[in-house]
Amino acid sequence: MKFNTVVIGAGYAGLVLAERLATQKNQKVLVIEQRQHIGGNTYDRFTDEGILIHEYGPHIFHTRSKVIWDYLSQFTEWHHYEHRVKAMIDGQEVPLPFNLNTMDQVFPKGLAQRLQTKLVDLLGYNVKVPILKLREQEDEDLKFLADYVYEKVFLHYTLKQWGIGPEELDPTVTGRVPVYISRDDRYFQDRYQGLPLRGYTAMFQKMINHPNISVLLNTNYRDVMTIEAGKIELFGQPFTGDVIYTGKIDELFDYKYGELPYRSLRFEYDTYDQEYVQSVGQLNTPNGYDFTRKTEFKHLTGQKHPKTVVAREYPEAYVRGENTPYYPIIADENKEKLKQYRKLAEQLECVHLVGRLAEYRYYDMDGVVAAALKLAKKLIQE
Known part of the structure; x- marks a missing residue:
């Protein structure tokens, strides 16, 4: 199959762009994802007991934008939940x-x-x-x-x-x-708040359920692509279409100016033979213990089940090849290095960087969707 666009990374940004380009521009889109699943860090799954959990920590969708809410509502019903x-x-x-x-x-x-x-x-x-x-x-x-x-x-x-x-x-x-x-105990005050009724993964599956979209999982894009200034190849052949890149910006350029720092997370899960163990979905531990918070997912998802799962969240340093980058460490000492990488990115024609890792920005989920929709609109109009 001949592809018009290659999307590197199957998280929010990549999948929104794949959907838009496939449905609104009738493009053939290839999504390449190095993990074994779609959804990026928003991926959720069911445990052996049948409890829906978020594999990479709690994700509560919230936005003030009706446009973003309505866009995602094409692919899911919502469990209306206000986070406390x-x-x-x-x-x-x-x-x-x-x-x-x-x-x-x-x-x-x-x-x-x-x-x-x-x-x-x-x-x-x-x-x-x-x-x-x-x-x-x-x-x-x-x-x-x-x-x-x-x-x-x-x-x-x-x-x-x-x-x-x-x-x-x-x-x-x-x-x-x-x-x-204020006396408002809600963690977010946005007009639209909730979680996909059947989970984020189910929402993403519906989003890319289109004959124009192909997905390669368990694949490092470098195994099938070459991206250099003036030269892009796909499966060993010249590629002249657009490339949407959502991975780490420093990795794209082989860490030429050194690595940009990230924080990572580790999770430990406990299953309890009772309906609930916490009064709210998230309990923070600012002082004491090495974990920062405990999340009881059933509070978030609204799922009915006689058992419950609680995840303890341990922040740790990101080490390339050993764990997952979650949060860019946005500090003054990193800004000059980031500026150098962005200059290199500007030299890559038809390669578009979007998302938390590619832009090295602390995005909320709705911010990632907004950035992806903005880029999609530009590419559709070209």
């Missing part, structure tokens, strides 16, 4: 993000009320304030609050998650952990 997270602080489970309700639980009544009044008066209500920003306040009470949240919620969790201190991370990362001046 608690953290173990001083021996009790409290809501996250740290909010007005959390203050009522961890502080004496008079102190909690005083802090709440000052927060609302100075910063407003229903406002999210990054913890590092809150630490800049001059009011002594708010300084106390900022230091408390920094120590109890933010600092040690960040050290475990990223392997470096909060001040070394880019504000786009640290800003994701705010103090929320």
Whole structure:
């Protein structure tokens, strides 16, 4: 079969582009994936007991965009779920993000009320304030609050998650952990929230169930392709179509300027012979233990089952060839190296980089879909 486009990587970005180009431009698309499954890190599966779990950690889809929600709704019904997270602080489970309700639980009544009044008066209500920003306040009470949240919620969790201190991370990362001046205990406030009713994998399978789309699993793209400036080959023959690349940007160029750092994760699963063991789907452990959080998947999926599975999540350094890259470590020291790789990418005609690894960006799922749809629109119009 002659292909018009090759997609490298079968995660969100690659599969959205494959679907769009196949259905909207009638292209023949080849998807190459080095793992044994589609879906990237959003892949989910059933355990031997029949419980649906997320293989690479919890994924809750949320977006403010009706366009993105409606697009994915072509391929799935939804289990409408609003994520709630608690953290173990001083021996009790409290809501996250740290909010007005959390203050009522961890502080004496008079102190909690005083802090709440000052927060609302100075910063407003229903406002999210990054913890590092809150630490800049001059009011002594708010300084106390900022230091408390920094120590109890933010600092040690960040050290475990990223392997470096909060001040070394880019504000786009640290800003994701705010103090929320509200009584809304939901982790996300986006208009559309939920999980695919039958799982992410089933959604992706339906997305690429098209005669124009072929998928090669368990295949490193380098085994079938050569990508160089001015020369692209597929199966040993010249290839003149588009290439969608969703892998690591430094790997594409053989680590010419050195490796860009990532964090990885390791999971340990426990099955319990009872319906539920946690009060919420996600329980964070900022202090104590080596794991950062525990996820009970049935809270997320809405599945009915007499047993339950809980995953403990252990962050670790990414080592090429040994584990999976999850999160780009976006820090000042990496920006110059990234800039060099992006210059190399600009020299590759007809090769388009999209996604968390290829763009070296901390995307949420809806952000990846938006980037893929934007690129698809451009390619369809060409």
